[in-house]
Amino acid sequence: xxxxxxLDTPLHRLDARTKIITTVAFIVAVMSFPRYEVSALMPxxxxxxxxxxxxxxxxxxxxxxxxxxxxxxxxxxxxxxWFDQHAALTIGSHTISGGxxxxxxxxxxxxxxxxxxxxxxxxxxxxxxxxxxxQLGVPRLFAVQLLFLYRYLFVIGEEGLxxxxxxxxxxxxxxxxxxxxxxxxxGHLLLRSMDRAQRIYCSMASRGFDGQxxxxxxTALGWRDVIFAGGWIAFFIIVRNWNLADGLGRWLTGCGL
Amino acid sequence: MSxxxxxxxxxxxxxxxxxxxxxxxxxxxxxxxxxAIVGGNGAGKSTLLQHLNGYLMPSNGSxxxxxxxxxxxxxxxxxxxxGVVFQDPDDQLFMPTVFDDVAFGPLNARLPPEExxxxxxxxxxxxxxxxxxxxxxxxLSAGEKRAVAIAxxxxxxxxxxxMDEPSSNLDPRGRRRLMNLLSGxxxxxxxxxxxxxxxxxxxxxxxxxxxxxxxxxxxPADVFMDEAKMLRHGLECPHILRHRHPH
Amino acid sequence: MHMADALISPxxxxxxxxxxxxxIFWCAKKVKQAADDRLVPMMGVLGAFIFTAQMINFSIPAxxxxxxxxxxxxxxxxxxPYAAFLVxxxxxxxxxxxxADGGLLALGCNIFNxxxxxxxxxxxxxxxxxxxxxKSGVRLWSASILAAIVGLQLGAFGVxxxxxxxxxxDLPFGTFVLLMQPIHLAxxxxxxxATAAVVAFVARARPEALVxxxxxxxxxxxxxxxGLLVSAVLxxxxxSWFASSQLDGLEWSIKKTTGQEEFQxxxxxxxxxxxxxxxxxxxxxxxxxxxxxxxxxxxxxWPAVNAGTSVSGIVGGLITLAVAGLIGYILKAQRTARKxx
Numbered sequence: 001x002x003x004x005x006x007l008d009t010p011l012h013r014l015d016a017r018t019k020i021i022t023t024v025a026f027i028v029a030v031m032s033f034p035r036y037e038v039s040a041l042m043p044x045x046x047x048x049x050x051x052x053x054x055x056x057x058x059x060x061x062x063x064x065x066x067x068x069x070x071x072x073x074x075x076x077x078x079x080x081x082w083f084d085q086h087a088a089l090t091i092g093s094h095t096i097s098g099g100x101x102x103x104x105x106x107x108x109x110x111x112x113x114x115x116x117x118x119x120x121x122x123x124x125x126x127x128x129x130x131x132x133x134x135q136l137g138v139p140r141l142f143a144v145q146l147l148f149l150y151r152y153l154f155v156i157g158e159e160g161l162x163x164x165x166x167x168x169x170x171x172x173x174x175x176x177x178x179x180x181x182x183x184x185x186x187g188h189l190l191l192r193s194m195d196r197a198q199r200i201y202c203s204m205a206s207r208g209f210d211g212q213x214x215x216x217x218x219t220a221l222g223w224r225d226v227i228f229a230g231g232w233i234a235f236f237i238i239v240r241n242w243n244l245a246d247g248l249g250r251w252l253t254g255c256g257l
Numbered sequence: 258m259s260x261x262x263x264x265x266x267x268x269x270x271x272x273x274x275x276x277x278x279x280x281x282x283x284x285x286x287x288x289x290x291x292x293a294i295v296g297g298n299g300a301g302k303s304t305l306l307q308h309l310n311g312y313l314m315p316s317n318g319s320x321x322x323x324x325x326x327x328x329x330x331x332x333x334x335x336x337x338x339x340g341v342v343f344q345d346p347d348d349q350l351f352m353p354t355v356f357d358d359v360a361f362g363p364l365n366a367r368l369p370p371e372e373x374x375x376x377x378x379x380x381x382x383x384x385x386x387x388x389x390x391x392x393x394x395x396x397l398s399a400g401e402k403r404a405v406a407i408a409x410x411x412x413x414x415x416x417x418x419x420m421d422e423p424s425s426n427l428d429p430r431g432r433r434r435l436m437n438l439l440s441g442x443x444x445x446x447x448x449x450x451x452x453x454x455x456x457x458x459x460x461x462x463x464x465x466x467x468x469x470x471x472x473x474x475x476x477p478a479d480v481f482m483d484e485a486k487m488l489r490h491g492l493e494c495p496h497i498l499r500h501r502h503p504h
Numbered sequence: 505m506h507m508a509d510a511l512i513s514p515x516x517x518x519x520x521x522x523x524x525x526x527x528i529f530w531c532a533k534k535v536k537q538a539a540d541d542r543l544v545p546m547m548g549v550l551g552a553f554i555f556t557a558q559m560i561n562f563s564i565p566a567x568x569x570x571x572x573x574x575x576x577x578x579x580x581x582x583x584x585p586y587a588a589f590l591v592x593x594x595x596x597x598x599x600x601x602x603x604a605d606g607g608l609l610a611l612g613c614n615i616f617n618x619x620x621x622x623x624x625x626x627x628x629x630x631x632x633x634x635x636x637x638x639k640s641g642v643r644l645w646s647a648s649i650l651a652a653i654v655g656l657q658l659g660a661f662g663v664x665x666x667x668x669x670x671x672x673x674d675l676p677f678g679t680f681v682l683l684m685q686p687i688h689l690a691x692x693x694x695x696x697x698a699t700a701a702v703v704a705f706v707a708r709a710r711p712e713a714l715v716x717x718x719x720x721x722x723x724x725x726x727x728x729x730x731g732l733l734v735s736a737v738l739x740x741x742x743x744s745w746f747a748s749s750q751l752d753g754l755e756w757s758i759k760k761t762t763g764q765e766e767f768q769x770x771x772x773x774x775x776x777x778x779x780x781x782x783x784x785x786x787x788x789x790x791x792x793x794x795x796x797x798x799x800x801x802x803x804x805x806w807p808a809v810n811a812g813t814s815v816s817g818i819v820g821g822l823i824t825l826a827v828a829g830l831i832g833y834i835l836k837a838q839r840t841a842r843k844x845x
Binding site: 126127130147148150151152154155196199200202203204205206207208209210212213214215216 | 349
């Protein structure tokens, strides 16, 4: 993910603020559709597809992450066909219940919103993302917190992994730890993390840290940003108000014209 | 900027749990000197280093940078002239890109953007890592991380460079590069290390510590040749000296 | 317990975003006032620790399943509620952005459910009250377990309220409550055990670590109670809002499916029946009762649609999807072609 964020494409060169705002607009547009809508949501797939293509983001990595996150939506959504069994749609002799329709809608929304969020990160990178958030009014303390958290995720994660590995190598089987072992292992990791924070503070202080984390800004909004955000938001509004897919389908199947 | 000396006068320090870590240490290091501080584990090296930029305050005695003792009032000025390179580069490289990390110190000094740019570029060039400026630090190799950590300190343009175990975790090539880099500096260098061979090559003076006191001091070749003493303090005579013909 | 975007309506998501944004601003201000520079790296590293700790599992005796640390409680014990809330918020944000764990629109809900309750309710009202200054023994264990249970019960209830208020899932309120609360009772016990085990270890190894840094804990319970009240009112507002917004959405979708001019004539009967039904049920909240108040097929609020429209919808939808994919593909091909030349 991080490597992707450092690619250099026109999409990556856009200001982070532009991409954040457009993505949020996209998610709100998706969520604002009524619950039984499926076909009208389809044109919105243009957004993630175009972004993936123009940002050189491999679709596979995004899809894998989306699939990985699917179970919760699936779990709650699956109750819909159960509770909502009235017929909503008839095709020939087959009827589709409202529940299945809203279930399909949930899954489509899920795919759209989750992929949009992942693409935002992949085409911006955490560094610019946090800078953009701060410029959009998020408290600096929180933006810095996100940066530090992300920075030390790998360091602490690796430390935890090493500790678990050493426990597993000295115990039979590789199942979960016993509570006692767990307590001291996790506690140990906690103390080590706190020591590390102390050392980091020490190194910050020795370079004149005074409570403010300063970064040299090198971005500015350009006309490309305006076109990008404006164009996409206009597209979302059109899709939200006219069911393009249904229109296309009707035109093709020749009914209802 | 004045070229500064550093002087310790009867420095004592005890931790809150009453462990006596330093018991009366005194020495003086002149400008441009390259001095190694060696000693077994727990000899008090790290505690000593933490006094050099005022992270710890002495329980007794004093640390003078230039002619100023380190106090709450002078600490900001001291930190501008004493740069510390920490043992684990991961503790020092906390910003999202190499550039931001090296710029951290200059930005805290409220320098104008052009000056920050200049210093970052100069510091990265000095350590040969300019090509990494946009990379995230955690993706670098151990050698690269160490070099960037040094650049981050160089960018604050200190008179005195303090380093904790600079050659640990480096492969032979990385270590050699580091040694070439360090011997090229004109600043005062204070290096705490277990790498005695490196000390022989790049330091003019060595201070041997044990149990919170200075037990030997002098030219590395002279100090290390006293094998009995070295063994007594948890050290040994480096090979490079043993196999060298006496001059 | 991370909620996904797909189950949240913009109204609910937006409200919870506003609530958590307010909390983040407030907490950031409080932490700033504490003016302890050490907090910046400490909060960041502890966030990374919580992230890692959530991936370390331990076995639950006699069940064959496993559990892990939630994080909210232990963070509050180490950092005080304000900083702990910010850390939880950052952990959830990174999880949403990088790991697709919980959606962006649902982020407000998730931060509130998993951050607010442990930091501002469970820790000060339950944990502190029971544990006092105990660092081991029955007091510590019962305090951790109870606080974790309370925190998670409130969080789970938050999930239920927010989901029901969004009206995207059809799960009736009662059923959802019966599903969520007992599950989270069990999870609460597990989390409490994990928290106590870690606290007990730290208390033995380094007791001074458990004194919140620079002691930024609320001096009195007033802000906590105030916060609770405000959140209760807000939640109430969301729920009542839902009743109206749900109705709007419902009407809108009916218009959408039946309102096409060409069908108006034939569907008049349904329309009239629907209006009558709406009148009848207008005083009832429209969640949870959908099945019971709909007496027969003809009065269904979502009548069967003419097969032509449905087929066209499906055909059109699939083709649009294909076109969207094609646009992406062409763009991609163009880029690679340009790169080669």
